[in-house]
Amino acid sequence: MAETESARLVGIDLGTTNSLVAFMQGDQPQIIPGDDGSRLVPSVVAIPAAGKERVLVGNRARSLLLNTPDRAVYSVKRLMGRGVDDITEELKLFPFRLAADIQPGEVLRIEVGGQQYTPPEISAYILRQLKQNAERYFGAPVTQAVITVPAYFNDAQRQATKDAGRMAGLEVLRLVNEPTAAALAYGLDRQKDGIVAVYDLGGGTFDISILKLHEGIFEVIATNGDTHLGGDDLDNLLLAIALDEIETEEGIPARQQPELVQALRNAVIDAKIALSANDSTRMEVALPNGQHYRREITRAQFQRLIEPILQRTAEPCRQALRDAGLRPADIGEVVLVGGSTRIPRVQQLVSELFELPARGKKPHTELNPDEVVALGAAVQANILAGGSAATEEMLLLDVTPLSLGIESLGGAVAKIIQRNSTIPASATEHFTTGVDGQTNVAIHVLQGERELAKDCRSLARFDLKGIPPMTAGLPRIEVKFLIDANGLLHVSAVEARSGTQAEIAVKPTYGLTDEQVESMILDSFDNAEADFQERQLIEARNEASTILSAVEKAPQHPAWQQLTEEERAKIGELVTELEILRDAGDLDSLRRGTEALDQATRHFAELMMDATVSSALRGETMDTADAKIGEGPAAPHPIAPADFR
Amino acid sequence: MQSHVQNSTASDGEQTYFDMFSLPRKLTIDTAALERGFYKLSRQLHPDLYARKSAAEQAWSLRQSSLLNDAYRTLKDPVARTAYLLKLEGMRMEDENTENRDPRAKQNRVPADLLEEVFELNMQLEEMRANLKMGEDDPALRGDLERAQVQFKAMLTSLDEDLRRAWAAWDAAMDASDDAAKNEQKDAMVAMLDRRSYLRNLLREVDGVLTWQGAVGEKANI
Known part of the structure; x- marks a missing residue:
């Protein structure tokens, strides 16, 4: 493989x-x-x-x-x-x-x-x-x-x-x-031709894309969305209610306590998830004053609460349909993506938007929306x-989601590439000077649909330099804007009369320069093959240390006493061996040693898990796990209950 | 200090969008065949096929596929196709092939036969805007604007019918190699496209005023 x-x-x-x-x-x-x-x-x-x-x-x-x-x-x-x-x-x-x-x-x-x-x-x-x-x-x-x-x-x-x-x-x-x-x-x-809409409501973003499928070509016709709309927003609604209630009923300034806010956030996320399967659910969170915040919430209440947010996904869907020149009934299939589409009301809303029930259809949820x-x-x-046999006929033709424009006099925007243009897409524009002998021209590039520059997203300011001094209006600077297949903008410029390549100084409005990115590259050893070996050894050592320190604390756990004398002796032997291997430099034997200790402690881990499960409450589980396994979260290992969800 | 210059001719002696799809310079085209051609060429030129090739090949693919996409987008849309063809034929249009390019240019040239109506409409738009800013809405004025909206939409519809007839006439002149007829159609179509973009800008302004939601809060849709 x-x-x-x-x-x-x-x-x-x-x-x-x-x-x-x-x-x-x-x-x-x-x-x-x-x-x-x-x-x-x-x-x-x-x-x-x-x-x-x-x-x-x-x-x-x-x-x-x-x-x-x-x-x-x-x-x-x-x-x-x-x-x-x-x-x-x-x-x-x-x-x-x-x-x-x-x-x-x-x-x-x-x-x-x-x-x-x-x-x-x-x-x-x-x-x-x-x-x-x-x-x-x-x-x-x-x-x-x-x-x-x-x-x-x-x-x-x-x-x-x-x-x-x-x-x-x-x-x-x-x-x-x-x-x-x-x-x-x-x-x-499913190699099937037709029109497909993908409704993607993730943790923090919403997208709708409409595609035409034809013999392996996936042609996006229109896309729309909202980059600040997602499951997080639903959580925040529930969270605000819980915080308000705790502040008024218990008199606790909950918003000032990050730990409590985080515990509540986890609780409301669990409640939200539970409400996709059940008609009601209970939240319970321990408060700093020793009391508990308990709250029953029904699916009906939840749906009323989130409806305004869900409705914000409707207009982008309609706009995408308009841009594609299609009616809801033209959409053959709708695919749901993103964890938030597990919410029954979301599925219902999507069905309504694309008139699915009338056509005896349902949105597709066969593939795990998280994956x-x-x-x-x-x-x-x-x-x-x-490509491989499975993908050799497949080709993706995507679009740019937002129109590209340049600021003209008076702060208006002249659009040069319209939204939903298939990418790569390009536009060539000509500029000239306004003053005799002027040698540079500033261009402001924007993205967005509004008519005024101040309402669009500023992408970058380009300074065209090195224009040969000429009478005003005589230079003819040809600027080529190109959006590549990643949706990223490239700009090049040339002065047509003299043929000189104009120099472009780019100042991205919210971006890092190349040099800044270079200086931020994580651990330079990430690249080479030799370094990879070294990192593997470091990781193997870390793994060994994690299991060793966990085993060191094991005798404190009641489950330790349930092991046989032989089991405990075997574990002791392997610990000594692994400590030696950890300090030596041989990757394979270190891995084998870790694996052996892992195997030997498996029974203990099972006993401990049983004890953990029976001690019920999740908050408690986490505390005990932390206390008894020491470094705990630093490296979940089979003997530590790793996934706290 | 910067001035924005209108594009002149699209290409001098280069391959035209029509050439890319091996199409004659005609205005009625088989869009299904155009799409087939687009897909076929995409399978040869798209950057995905050059992801593991040399930088030079990748740059070539980027250039070629952007050109292909621009060509397909232009030819697929009958109005953009017409504007492009007229440009190839050396004609100059007020508003190029894209809509809403430069909002400053909007008010410039009112088609002569519309002077009176446009003058009145502009007065009404100003009044309506002033009212809306004060938070008022005059139903009579709104009614006038809605009637104007219907009237200008009807003009646009009939203009599009004229345009379709012009395409047929152009194609016939092409087949007959009748230069006089071609020149006649070129002039007619330039006038039609100018009128069309003028009407569309006007309608956009009316739509904007009629659907105005208030000055506050509306943020850029990005």
């Missing part, structure tokens, strides 16, 4: 809430699990303590989030490619701690554990974890990836995602739109790698 480098070209879904990595195994895309066995890596990054270098990602970071919320960052995707002035709404709802000195137009910096990180850096940690998961799985380096982005992401958000890949040591071969990726995953099994995007990314990765 995956012997060649091209077979190790992975597909990554870098999600608001969860991230996944997948690859094409034969004819089928497969999710690659993490070392803790979970297929989803929570998009949470934690800096454990000042001075400690190891950054935690995923479930490990997630458990830290509950106890020390100020050391963990989640939903960072909401901040990608954005400036300080356009996240005011986000800041009301999410506990992002931004550096105090960020200027408008500057890339954001988040403060965690006494240090500052840009959103791409935080994302890079997540990507690096996924890369390492894949490398562990293949036993070989992974250097290239396809990464998905919301279809409605603008240029700055896409560029930030690509930068994150580079920082993580990944060459991003393509950014693929999430709904389109989902269509690819579905399309693999389908990553699976599709793996399909696209396979296509880029040259």
